[in-house]
Amino acid sequence: MPEGHTIHRLALDHRARFEGGPVRASSPQGKFADGAALVDGQVMTTAEAHGKHLFLGFGPPRTSDDPPVSPPFDRGDPHRSRGYPHRWIHVHLGLFGKLGFGPAPAPPPTDTVRLRLANPAAYADLRGPTTCALITEDEKRAIHDRLGPDPLRPGDDGTRAWQRISRSRTTIAALLLDQKIIAGVGNVYRAEVLFRHHIDPYRPGRDLTRTEWDAIWSDLVFLMAEGVRDNRIDTVRPEHLPEAMGRPPRVDDHGGEVYVYRRAHQDCHLCGSEIRTAGLAARNLFWCPGCQPSTGGG
DNA sequence: TCCTTATGTACAA
DNA sequence: TGTACCTAAGGAC
Numbered sequence: 341m342p343e344g345h346t347i348h349r350l351a352l353d354h355r356a357r358f359e360g361g362p363v364r365a366s367s368p369q370g371k372f373a374d375g376a377a378l379v380d381g382q383v384m385t386t387a388e389a390h391g392k393h394l395f396l397g398f399g400p401p402r403t404s405d406d407p408p409v410s411p412p413f414d415r416g417d418p419h420r421s422r423g424y425p426h427r428w429i430h431v432h433l434g435l436f437g438k439l440g441f442g443p444a445p446a447p448p449p450t451d452t453v454r455l456r457l458a459n460p461a462a463y464a465d466l467r468g469p470t471t472c473a474l475i476t477e478d479e480k481r482a483i484h485d486r487l488g489p490d491p492l493r494p495g496d497d498g499t500r501a502w503q504r505i506s507r508s509r510t511t512i513a514a515l516l517l518d519q520k521i522i523a524g525v526g527n528v529y530r531a532e533v534l535f536r537h538h539i540d541p542y543r544p545g546r547d548l549t550r551t552e553w554d555a556i557w558s559d560l561v562f563l564m565a566e567g568v569r570d571n572r573i574d575t576v577r578p579e580h581l582p583e584a585m586g587r588p589p590r591v592d593d594h595g596g597e598v599y600v601y602r603r604a605h606q607d608c609h610l611c612g613s614e615i616r617t618a619g620l621a622a623r624n625l626f627w628c629p630g631c632q633p634s635t636g637g638g
Numbered sequence: 639t640c641c642t643t644a645t646g647t648a649c650a651a
Numbered sequence: 652t653g654t655a656c657c658t659a660a661g662g663a664c
Contacts, residue, residue: 343645392646435646436658452658468658470647519647526645573645601645622652623646 342433344524345567347389348492350439352568354387354396357441357462362401364458368449375474376455379427384457391490391523393483394431396457428480429455434470441465490523491560492568498522498557505545505553512548513541514621525560528601529567531626532575533559535599540634541620541627547635572596580609600626 363384365376385397433439446463449456455466466472475483488504489496501522505515515521516530525533534541537556539548567573576597582589587609590597599609604617604626613630 346645432647433645434657435644436656437646438658454657468656470657517646528645530645622654624644 342392342435342437343526343529343564343567343573344389344391344490344492345564345573346571347392347394347433347524348564349568349571350394351387351389353439353441354384354394354457354464357464358384358457358459359386360384361459363398364456366449366456366458368453368456369451372455372472375429375472378474379429382427385426389490390484390493391487391519392432392526393487393523394433395480396429396431398427398429426477428475428477430471430473430475430480430483431455431466431469432471434468437469438467439464440467487519487523488521491557491564492524498553501557502550502553505548506550508545510545511542511620512539512545513625515545517621517623522560524564527623528573528598529560529563529575531601532573532598533563535628535632536575536577538632540632541625543635570596573598575599575601576609585609600628602626 361383362381363379365380365382367373367376379398381401382398383401385399387394387396389395431437431439441462441464444458444461444463446456446458446465449465452467453465454469454472455464457464489498489500491498504521505512508515510518513530513534516525516533517527531541533556536559537552539552539556563573563575574596576599578584580599581597600615602624603615606615607613608615608628608630611628611630613628615626615628617624617626619625
C-alpha cells in the first residue's frame with residue numbers, strides 16, 4: 341500500500357531498528373542472494389526515502405584499529421568517510437511490495453521473502469518489490485536526479501514542479517502521478533488533494549494558477565506528514581468526519597477516511613453528487629463532479 | 639479453488 | 652496504449 345508517506349515511514353522504521361549496528365542479510369527467496377551476501381554483517385549507516393524509493397545504506401563495521409571520527413566529517417556516519425565503498429540497497433515496492441517488521445527471534449521465512457534483515461532485537465521482511473538492488477552512490481544520485489521534489493523531503497519545495505506544470509497541456513491528474521514532476525504522490529493523494537482544492541482533474545496543468553498550485557503543494561506537505569505519523573492516509577477535514585456529520589464511518593480495508601478515492605457511484609459527503617470514476621493513464625481516477633466542476637473552455 | 643483487484647513502474651509497439 | 656512483473660486478500664463458486 342505504498343505512496344510516499346509509506347516509504348518515508350519505512351525509512352524511519354529501519355533507522356529505529358537497525359541504524360548504527362551490524363545487520364544480517366539474507367534472501368530466502370534467492371532472487372537477491374548476491375546482494376544480501378554483500379551487505380551481510382555490514383552496518384546499516386542510514387535509511388532514507390525520496391518519493392516512493394527507499395535507500396538503505398551499508399558500510400563495513402568499524403574496528404578498534406580505526407581512527408576516531410570527529411565532526412564534521414562523520415555526519416552521523418563514520419563508515420562513509422573512511423574510503424570504503426559505501427553501498428545502498430535500493431528498494432521500490434511497486435504496487436504489491438510489502439515490508440513487515442517483527443521482534444527477534446525471527447520466524448522461519450516463507451519462500452516469498454526477497455530480503456530479510458535481522459539484528460539481535462528485530463527483523464524486517466521484504467516481499468514482492470518491483471526493485472531490490474545493490475547500487476552505488478553514483479547510481480543513487482542518478483535516481484534522485486530523475487525524481488521531482490518530494491513534499492516529505494526537508495528543503496524540497498514545489499517551485500520546480502510548478503515550472504513544468506505551468507507549461508504543460510497535460511491534465512493535472514496525470515501530472516500529479518508523474519514522479520519526474522513531483523515525487524511520492526500516488527493514486528489516493530492525487531484524488532483526495534484535487535477534491536480538497538475543488539480542482540477538476542482534467543484541467544491542463546497550464547490552466548492552474550500559481551496560488552492554486554502553492555495551496556496543493558502545502559496541503560500535500562501537511563497530509564503526507566500526517567500519513568507518515570499515522571502510517572495511513574486520512575484526508576477528511578475534522579468538520580467532515582463521520583462523527584461530525586453524523587454518517588457511518590468508512591468500512592474498508594484501507595482504514596483512513598477519504599472523500600472520493602474508491603467511492604465511485606456513492607454520494608459525495610459534501611454536496612451529495614455521485615462520485616465519478618474513469619481510467620486515466622491506466623489508473624483509476626475518482627472525483628466529484630459537483631465539488632470539482634470543469635471550469636469551462638476545457 | 640479460481641478470479642479479481644490493488645496506494646506502481648517500465649518498456650514495447 | 653497495452654502489457655509484463657511482483658504478492659496477498661477477498662469474494663464468488
